[in-house]
Amino acid sequence: MLDLQQTRRDTPGCFERVFLDSAGSSLPPTPVLDTVIGHLQREAQVGGYAAAHERLDDLAAVKSSLGRLLGVDAATLALSDSASRAWTSFFYAVPLRPGDRILLSQAEYAANAVAALQRARATGASVETVPSDGEGRIDVDALRAMLDERVKLVSVVHAPTNGGLVNPVREVADAAHAVGALVLLDACQSVGQLAVSVPELDVDALSGTGRKWLRAPRGTGFLYVRPRLIAELEPAMLDLHSATWISPDSYELAPDATRFEMWEADVAARLGLGAAVDYLLALGIDAVADAVAYRAEHTRDGLARIPGVTVRDLGGPRSGIVSFTVDGRDPQSVRDELAARSVTVTVSHRSSTLLDMSARRLDAVVRASPHYFVSPADVDRFLASVRELAQG
Template sequence: MPAAASRTGTPPPGELDLDRVRRDTPGAADQVFLDSAGSSLPPSPVLETVIAHLRREARVGGYRAANERAADLTAIPETIGKLINAPADAIALSDSASRAWTDFGYAVPLTAGDRLLFSTSEYASNAIALLHRAKSSGASVEPIPADATGRIDLDALNRMLDERVRLISVVHAPTNGGLINPVREVADLAHQVGALVLLDACQTTGQLPLDVAALDVDALSATGRKWLRGPRGTGFLYVRPELIAELEPAGLDLHSATWTDDADYTLAAGARRFEFWECDVAARLGLGVAVQYLLDLGPDLVYRAIAALAARLRAGLAELPRVQLRDLGVEQSGIVSFTVTGVDPDQVRDRLRDAQITVTVSRASSTRLDMRRRGLPAVVRASPHCFVTSDDVDRFCRTVARM
């Protein structure tokens, strides 16, 4: 297996600068951190940006401090656009992936008889929002069957499609394992009947290549706190530019619209209509720095390092007789899910924590259809980012073996 990254001197061309990444991640020095699918360790430039702005607000007030960073704030959508191949005015900044997802999902007009489809690996927040919209509009919500690998069954989807399908929600990678769904193939089928595709990229933005033009999705929601290594309370929404003018968000304020007449208003141009004026300015600045940090490192190098570490982790766990890997799919992401025979997932997490190893537990309540189908109440989830070393992974596997 190729090394995930170099740790000696200047890295050779085409290899991640792990020395730099480790220096910039002091939180990784005294632990094995394997929870970037939950909330990752931010690099030092992100932390310093957020703290510096909070200190500036304390000295001069929030308005003046924000005005001083107006150019940097304006540049954040452009920076994100470079990462996902989108124009800046197609990106709205948000406070979470769930908020971004619902901002789009609630803007899609629905009437009685419309159909909403979602994958069996759907995240609970998305499913709840779909059910809520269906209840208020008279639409129906239907799961798309999974194929033998756990991915969206494209043949089954094709049979389900008709002109009543308004929206298809696709989880790119679920929260409970390494599955990756076939996004472009779903989009191609959906667009044949005029359905919109909303991609939940919460678990893939920052760990897998994302090109919204190549994927041909109509919208994409993402968070800052996971694989992007940004602050909590940040996220973004991408909306296909030619679609924006057709949508009116469920909520508006004086940022997303202008009060143009006593009894009328005009929506903001571009995806800004999905933003509200009030926000955590320090956190948004941190998000911009986090995305730029990834761009500076080289996204492909980061993605490759994550994939190599996850593969090493899976290989190590596969050698342990009482461990069952629970990942589905053909290609797999940097999320590794497993169980240990005779040991509750919470106990596995806690024993690892006692050994200064951080993982988390993913429960059936988050991905109800998939976990119920497989009879899994919970799994242990390990998710290595590029600041993790091969030695860290080996230490993790040895600790699990001792259980």
């Protein structure tokens, strides 16, 4: 069980407001802040190269910590500046040709869909959508009916950005692998709030971000690649870090997932990512997952009792993302009026999850995402504020 008071002391910003936007960009704990600021101060003293050289072991440990969290070897991990960069670095390395098929989930995030459409246009492949079942999750039976040897990649969003849905990743992976398709998991909204084990999910690649539930700095992300695929795939972009220039007309790719990285990076932010993962590991992901689930259900239950408020979450069990609308109020005005009451939420727009939101005839929803440092009193204060808005 988590020590709520200690986690709140480690999160000074949570005393100034009710913070319910960890699905957007969470509040980093003090050890993360100290790590980042400390390294920037060192860069100011000795320069960026020297400061980075002093922390080579710590930088290597970032992957080791991520590996412990995900259940994989550090050599299968690449660091990036975002989940989108990590996702696309793998996706653009998968060979495609005319007639190949790319399958997306109906809850696909816009950045992934745009990349898939661009590659399909360039290669002659096609992009198709797997229907959702009655609870909003990927319909695995419908997926099986769509699969054949032409399907090269199935993209799965683990926890969609616009609500509490959690997709059945392992069932999707088993079905896709039966026809030789690769599975790319967008885990940017799941790592840090759910227990995510790559061996249990059996995906071929996984992308994630630091700034959300991991509580790391912005500008950090990571990619896992199945070991056998690393040697088979060449990223679309290379530099002197991902490959070595060995003769005037040849180069050699890095033997591990480093081939999916680029040389330049925000070293302070990456050290902060490591500190954030270590902080989470010390707390225990199972304890964190339980705490997030409890706060999210408290939030949903309270919202459902307010006349004029509709909870928009689908599926079950659900993630820590809570989506809702208020009758007669556009989501942006709800967000802004809550901000005036020192309550931080955000809005998820139809353009971010076009297929799902269009199917449900929603233009936007208010999104609240309480992390483990949010107290029950914070949730009650949020609910009281929403009740005031709903009553006009």
